[in-house]
Amino acid sequence: xxxxxxxxxxxxxxxxxxxxxxxxxxxxxxxxxxxxxxxxxxxxxxxxxxxxxxxxxxxxxxxxxxxxxxxxxxxxxxxxxxxxxxxxxxxxxxxxxxxxxxxxxxxxxxxxxxxxxxxxxxxxxxxxxxxxxxxxxxxxxxxxx
Numbered sequence: 357x358x359x360x361x362x363x364x365x366x367x368x369x370x371x372x373x374x375x376x377x378x379x380x381x382x383x384x385x386x387x388x389x390x391x392x393x394x395x396x397x398x399x400x401x402x403x404x405x406x407x408x409x410x411x412x413x414x415x416x417x418x419x420x421x422x423x424x425x426x427x428x429x430x431x432x433x434x435x436x437x438x439x440x441x442x443x444x445x446x447x448x449x450x451x452x453x454x455x456x457x458x459x460x461x462x463x464x465x466x467x468x469x470x471x472x473x474x475x476x477x478x479x480x481x482x483x484x485x486x487x488x489x490x491x492x493x494x495x496x497x498x499x500x501x
Contacts, residue, residue, distance in 0.1 A: 372484045379491035380424055381411035384435045386498055398436035398456060399449040412438025414453045414469055421477035422469055424487055431461040434469055 385406040389395055394403040398412060414434050415422045425434035442449045454466035479487075 367481055367485070369481045369484070372481055372488060376424060376484050376488040376491070377411075377417075379488045379495065380426060380435060383491045383495045383498070384411045384426065385409050385437050386495060395437045397439040397442055399438055399442040399446075399452045402439050404439055406437070409437045409439055410443040411435050412443045412448055412453070414448070414450060414457060414466065415473040416448075419473040420479065421475050422473040425469065425472065426491075431465065432469060432472075433457065433461070434473075 385395060389406065390403070392403075393405065395406045395409055396403050397409065412435070413423070414436070417423045422434045425432055427433070436453070438448070438453075442452075457466045457469070458464065
């Protein structure tokens with residue numbers, strides 16, 4: 357095998373992370389639309405088209421252990437739709453975000469996510485690809501329902 361052909365077969369981790377970020381973002385922003393096709397900002401409550409929202413994170417994306425935390429079975433969500441004002445200009449409004457997590461999913465949910473974020477978790481490239489495929493399928497399933 358030549359060096360060039362070997363290089364072509366190696367999966368670039370950074371590209372797969374970008375694909376996963378995009379797939380999860382689309383799923384988060386487009387799930388739970390109202391009858392008018394609008395999504396509510398999780399922190400301020402304004403309603404916008406999903407394409408006008410961001411995939412806001414309660415704990416920063418820099419913490420890989422919770423970067424893609426969207427566990428519907430256990431009601432643990434680090435990702436929710438946020439308007440650009442809340443996500444960018446108000447630095448994610450983490451206090452309001454955490455308070456809302458506790459209201460929606462039970463007292464202590466926000467603290468549990470913070471504790472999870474402080475644990476070291478290294479995802480393999482295969483796991484990243486698997487999650488990307490899962491959220492791509494979930495997004496497509498939104499339109500098939």
